[in-house]
Structure formats: C-alpha cells, structure tokens
Amino acid sequence: MKKQKLHELKQTSLRVREHIIRMSGNGGCFIGASLSCADLIVYLYKEFLNVSKENMKDPKRDYFFLSKGHDVPALYGTYVELGWLEEERLKNHLKTNDFIYWHPNRNIPGIEFHSGSLGHNLSVAMGVAMDCKLRKQKNKVVVVVGDGELNEGSMWEALLVASAYKLDNLMIVVDRNQFQANIQTEDLIPLKPLAKKFEAFGCKAKKVNGHNFEKMDEIFKNFPFEKGKVSVVIAETVRGKGLPSIEKRADRWFVNFKEEEIEQLLKELHGAKQTKLTSETIVAR
Amino acid sequence: MTYADIVLDLIKKDDRYIIMTSENRAAFRNLPPLIKNNFIDTGITEQTMIGMAAGLALRGRTPIVHALATFLTMRAFEFIRTDVGIANLPVKIVGAVPGFLSDGNGPTHQAIEDVSIMRGIPPMNVFCPADEEDMLKGLKSVFTHSAPFYIRYNPTKALVEHSKFELGKAEVFGKGTDVAILVYGFLFREAFKAKEILESKGVSVRLINIRTPKPIDEETVLKAVDECKLIVTLEDHFITGGLYTILAEVLLRNRKTANVLPFALMNKWFKPALLNDVLEYEGFTAGQIANKIFNKLKIEH
Numbered sequence: 001m002k003k004q005k006l007h008e009l010k011q012t013s014l015r016v017r018e019h020i021i022r023m024s025g026n027g028g029c030f031i032g033a034s035l036s037c038a039d040l041i042v043y044l045y046k047e048f049l050n051v052s053k054e055n056m057k058d059p060k061r062d063y064f065f066l067s068k069g070h071d072v073p074a075l076y077g078t079y080v081e082l083g084w085l086e087e088e089r090l091k092n093h094l095k096t097n098d099f100i101y102w103h104p105n106r107n108i109p110g111i112e113f114h115s116g117s118l119g120h121n122l123s124v125a126m127g128v129a130m131d132c133k134l135r136k137q138k139n140k141v142v143v144v145v146g147d148g149e150l151n152e153g154s155m156w157e158a159l160l161v162a163s164a165y166k167l168d169n170l171m172i173v174v175d176r177n178q179f180q181a182n183i184q185t186e187d188l189i190p191l192k193p194l195a196k197k198f199e200a201f202g203c204k205a206k207k208v209n210g211h212n213f214e215k216m217d218e219i220f221k222n223f224p225f226e227k228g229k230v231s232v233v234i235a236e237t238v239r240g241k242g243l244p245s246i247e248k249r250a251d252r253w254f255v256n257f258k259e260e261e262i263e264q265l266l267k268e269l270h271g272a273k274q275t276k277l278t279s280e281t282i283v284a285r
Numbered sequence: 286m287t288y289a290d291i292v293l294d295l296i297k298k299d300d301r302y303i304i305m306t307s308e309n310r311a312a313f314r315n316l317p318p319l320i321k322n323n324f325i326d327t328g329i330t331e332q333t334m335i336g337m338a339a340g341l342a343l344r345g346r347t348p349i350v351h352a353l354a355t356f357l358t359m360r361a362f363e364f365i366r367t368d369v370g371i372a373n374l375p376v377k378i379v380g381a382v383p384g385f386l387s388d389g390n391g392p393t394h395q396a397i398e399d400v401s402i403m404r405g406i407p408p409m410n411v412f413c414p415a416d417e418e419d420m421l422k423g424l425k426s427v428f429t430h431s432a433p434f435y436i437r438y439n440p441t442k443a444l445v446e447h448s449k450f451e452l453g454k455a456e457v458f459g460k461g462t463d464v465a466i467l468v469y470g471f472l473f474r475e476a477f478k479a480k481e482i483l484e485s486k487g488v489s490v491r492l493i494n495i496r497t498p499k500p501i502d503e504e505t506v507l508k509a510v511d512e513c514k515l516i517v518t519l520e521d522h523f524i525t526g527g528l529y530t531i532l533a534e535v536l537l538r539n540r541k542t543a544n545v546l547p548f549a550l551m552n553k554w555f556k557p558a559l560l561n562d563v564l565e566y567e568g569f570t571a572g573q574i575a576n577k578i579f580n581k582l583k584i585e586h
Contacts, residue, residue, distance in 0.1 A: 059344070106372070113343065117367050123333045124368055127340020134322050154364075158333045165325075 001214045009213045012081050013042040014269070017242045019077030019090055021265050027094040028256030029102060030070035032246065036177035036237040037144060038074040039211045041066075044142060044173070045078050047213075048220050053084055056110055062139050063112055063128050067121035068146030068175060069103035075111070076100060084110050119152030121145075122172065126162050129170040140223065142171045148180025151189050156201065159230070163202030168224040171231045172203070175210065177239040182250055194234055203230040210235030245274040251281035288417075288440065289313040291424050292349060296323045302428070303341055307334045307352045309381055312438065331361035338376045339368035347375045349428060354380025354396030354437065355387070358403055369433050370406040376433050378403070383413075383437040384521030385555065385563055386471055392554035396437075400469075401526020403435035404499040410452075411499040412436045415473030418443035423450040423496065437470050444477050447494070455502035461489030464578055465509035467528055468519040469495040472548075475564065476519050478571030483578060486586055498531055506535050515581060516543045519574065524549040546581050548574060 020034045045051070049062040066075055073093075079085035085108065092098035099107040103116030112128075115121045125143040132139040149155065162170060176194070178184055185191050195205040204225035209215045216235075225231040238247055243265055246252035257265065257279050264275040293316060295302045304313065305325045317324045327334040331352055338348035350357070357380050358365070369376045380399055387394040404411050412427050414420035417440045427434050430452065448456050464483065468476040473494050480490040491509055495502070510516060518528045529547040536542055548569060556566045564570045568577075579586040 113339075113368075114371060117363060119332075120336055120364065120368055123336025123364075124340040124343070126333070127337035127342070128344055129340075130325065130337060131341050131344035131346060154332045154336070157330045158336065161327045161330055161333050161337070164328070 001217045006213055009042060009046060012046060013039050015081055016042055016074060016077035017269055018266060019080055019087075020073040021243070021262060021269065023073045023076070023090060023093050024255050024265075025257045025259060025262050028254060029073050029093070030253060031073075031255045032179065032239040032249070032253050033068065033071040033146065033175070033177065034073040035241045035243065036239045037071050037175040037210070037235075038077070038241070039213065040144065040173060040175060040216070040235050040237070041074045041078050042081070043213055043216050043220070044144075045082060047217065049140065049142065051110075053082070056084075060137060060139060063125065063141045065112055065115070065121040065125045065141075065143040066104055067115050067143050068118065068149050069115035070146075071175070072102070072104045075104065076108070079108070079110050118146070118149040119154035122155055122162075123158040125170060126158060126167060129162075129167045130165060132169055133167065139169065140171065141169055142173060144173045144175060146180075147174055147176045147178065147185050147191060147194075150174070150191055150194075151180065159198070159201040159203065162230045166228040167230055168226070168228050171223055171233065173233045173235055175237055176234050177237045179239045179250065179253070181253055184250070195232075198232045198234075203232045205232040205234060207234045207236060210237035211241055242269055243275075244268070245277060252277075255279070286421055288420065288424070288438075289316050291421060291428075292316065293319060295425075295428060296320050301345060301347050303346050303348045305334055305338055305348050305350045307331050307356070309352045312351060312381065312440070331356050332364045335361045335364035335376070336368055339364075339372060339374055342369075342374035342376055347377065347428070349377040349379060351379040351381065351438070353394065354383040354399050355394050358396060358399045358435065362402060365403075366406050370408060373408040374433060375431050377428055377436065378434065379436045379438050381438045383439075384471055385560060385569070386439070386441075388560040388563055389557050391557040395554050397522050397550050397554070398526065399435070399437070400498050400520075400522050400528075401530070405526070406433075408432055409499070410434045410497060412497050413469035414439045414496065415447065415468075415470065415494050416441045416443040419447045419450075419473075419494070419496070422447055426450055426452055439471055441471055441474065444474055450496070453497055453500040453502055455496055455505040456494040457505060458492040458494070459490055461491040462512050462514065463489045463582065464515040464517060465491040465493060465513040466517045466519055467493045467495055467506065467509070467532065469498055469528060470521065472519050472521055472569060475569060475571045475574055479574040479578070482571060482575035486579070486584065488578070488582065488584065495528065498528060501531055501535060503535050506532065507539060507541070510536065510541055510543045514544065515546060515578065517546045517548065517574075517578060519548040521569070522549055524551050546578065548577075
C-alpha cells in the first residue's frame, strides 16, 4: 500500500471516530463496538467494495451488510466521509425527523438492510449472494458480524447452508473485539479456536489485525480465499479503539456522555491525556 | 391443475419466482429437475431459509417458501417478522399441514396459532383456502401480489365449485338468516355438510368461506351480523387470535355485538389421531357442529 493511500485511510478513520464520539451524547450510542470496527468499515468501503454514490442501486454493485447493528455510528461516519450522508444529519441521531438511531435503517442511502436482532444478516446476505450466483454476476457480498453474535445458532445453521451452496462470492468479517455485551467472550461462551470452527463448517478463514490497513490489504486482496468456499476474515480488534480511557472496558459498552466529556474525548483521540469520565456507566441495557 | 403446476407455470413465465423449502418437498416432488435454478432446498433450516428469502427478495425475486406450518411460522417467526415484515418484502410463506391436517403428528406439529401470529405482523396477509380448488383459484393473485402472504396449504379435495377469488372478499353460500357460519380453511368441508343437515330441519343457513382472515371482508361479516340470529365461528385454531378474535375486533370497531357460538380449540392441543377420528374426538364433525347449533337455537333435532 502506498504511503499516500495509507495516510488517507488513517485520516478518514480518524474523522469517522470523531463522528462516532460526537454521537455518544444526547442519548448516547454503543461506542465500544463502533470504535472497534471503524477501521474495518472504512477499509471495506474505500478499498474493497465496488459501491459508490453513483452505483448504489445498480444490481452489479457489491453488497455490504452490518449484521451487528450496534456499531452503526461507524457506518454513518463512513457515509459522511464518502459524501453519501450530510454531516449535519448526524445531529438528527435519535430524533424523530430522521432515520438515524441505534441500529441501521434502510432509509439511509447505502444501508442495504436493517439489523439489530443478531444472527439475521448472514442469511439475508446469503440470499443476495445466491441470486448473484444464479445470475452469473460477479458482485462481492460482505457481511460484518460480531464475535458475540456468534453465540446465535442461526449463524452456524446459515454457515452450513452457505458452504453447501459454495457461496464463494460471500465474505464474512468477524469484528473480533473479544467482547459481548457485558462480558469478555472467552469468559462467557468461549469461541476459541474460532478459525478452526469456521473451517470445520467448510469456510476458509484468515486472521488479520483489524486496525492495520496494510495488513488488511494483504488479506482482503486474496478474496475469494479458496474457490467454492465462503471467505472468513477474523479481524482482531480492540473494543473502544482510539480512546484509551474506554478501551477494553465492559462498562463503556453503551455510553451517554456529557458535552464536556465528549470535548475531552475528541482531544484524547488526537493524543491528549486520558479523559476523566464521570458520567454514569451503563453495563446492561 | 395442481399446486406444483401453478408454481411451474409461474416460474416458466417469470424468472422472478423461486420456490424454496426446508426439505418439505412432498407438494412438488417432481418439480426440482424442471425448474433447476428456481428451486432451493436449504435443508432443515427454517430461519436461514426465511433470511435467504428476504435476501433474494432484495434482489427482485419473489420467493415462495414451503415448509411445515408449525416450524415455518414459529421456529422462524422472528425472521419472518424482522426480515420479511419490517422490510415488507414479497415473500410467500406456505405452511403445510396446518391445523387439523397434521392429524397423527401430535402437538409439536399442530399449527393452531399460525393465523394469530402471522396476522399480527403488520404488512402480512393471510390466505386460508377451503380446499385444493379454492387454493388454486386464489394462489395466482396471492403469488403475484406485491405484499408478503402466509398461506395455509390445503390440498383436500373440494366438495363444491368455488367462485372467482378476489383478495379480501369472502365467498358466501346461501342467504340464510337463522345462522351464519364463518369458516376458513379445511373445516369448510364440515361446515358445508353441517349446512345441509341444518337446512334439512328448516334452519336457514348462510355459509361464509372467509378465504383471507387478513384482510378480513368486514362488509360481508357485518351484513351477516345484521341479518342473522346466530353467528358461528369455526376454525381449527386456538380460540385466541383467530377468527373468533377477528370477529370480536370487527364488532368492536363497529360498536356492535352479536350472539356468537365459537368452534375452536379452547386453550388445548388436539388429540393426535387419524383426521376423521380427530374431528370426532374434538367435536368438529358436521353432525356435531349441527347439533350444537340446533341446541343453541333451541330447535328439536
């Protein structure tokens, strides 16, 4: 990857993180998961997916599904950076005059399908991938799922079917931030060895650092990883990435920050010392 | 003409239609080699099948998903509600062996709350044909409609010739004013025979084949309420959420009441046995239905 490109991606994801942080007050958002997959979403839209403002209704476009709907602020932020969504509209977060809330809604241009209930968008993406295959079209279909989401039986049921139908135009990206809602995955329902589990279900799995654009580039460009198999990327990520004061913290899963905390967090994102957070921690919702 | 013929004809004329099943091929065993790419069997995976149907619909397809009514409407309920319902996609959900038709299978296979839960999904319509002929008459409109539908699959042979299907219009037999029998699905057969028994004793009967519990033909129901002394609701469904409840909703909406005799499963699963024995045991044969109506009307029989 060229230095200029790398710099550009880093700058974009920094701005996406700023958007996410600004959405974490006035009702709040699921900040931890949004920050863990921000780099992934930026990479996918900027470098991997053939989808643009011009072709987003074209049946030949690539499809993106965000199955773990909690992290939709990362998607809104990316859409602002792509010029698909006016930045002003982010202020409508949780307002009745728009469709911007805690989970994706199809009324926002670019969002292919709603999510929020875990374990759904993989099978929806499979329906799309199946149709692309039947029509002999070359679209890529990517679905980002959470590691906690892998508790859902419907994920594994769907994998059996995806492998049976050899959907090698389908890529599953796991945002492996090691957390489910309130607890570390390995402390509740352990997923290890995760890559082996996917491979036992007939997929080809690769691991990557989900915050390193150069490493992602090396992995993603090999899609499909193996002819006839679903490609799985296990993206090792950090919950709350970019804000050391909330990184890897179970109690900063959902947050509703005060205005002054948000101002300080924006400085922290750019290297200032850790923010002293005083707002109430919300563990379970 | 059979169900499979209708599906085949649709697919041959229009590539948008795809039939999907979670390994319940009985109704179209010979179809797969004839329609190749328009047939998808996902194995025993109702949730995945519905999710995929939604994905296929996003690509402009009209999936007809066919599986046992219980597993389809209940195992996959949240997928139907969330992926098909919220997005209002044209997915056609065909539930096999609904109601009493599951005869000897036992309570795991008894879809007797399907109408209730499917009609509760905002954009979902519900079609419960009286018999095979009624089903075939309605399927084309239902399959080519842009809304999602739940269909109670009913391949039983017809006793009568049915009129043309019109979505949201009930089919009325007779102009009787003593009793109106409201029925959907398989029990139409018993209702039709009960009508003959009642009429042989001078009771005038109006038989209403509801066809679509949703959208309900409110005009026909209200006309019966206004003109008939007794209203009977007859369904192989729990008393909650089906035709009896639909009638109550119609009455309340119109500030009316009525003298109602419901036949439904009163908060219990039915005795598993061969179909005719089930009807006898549960009190749903034509003779048993007629007798209860005679008693209600205080008529010697």
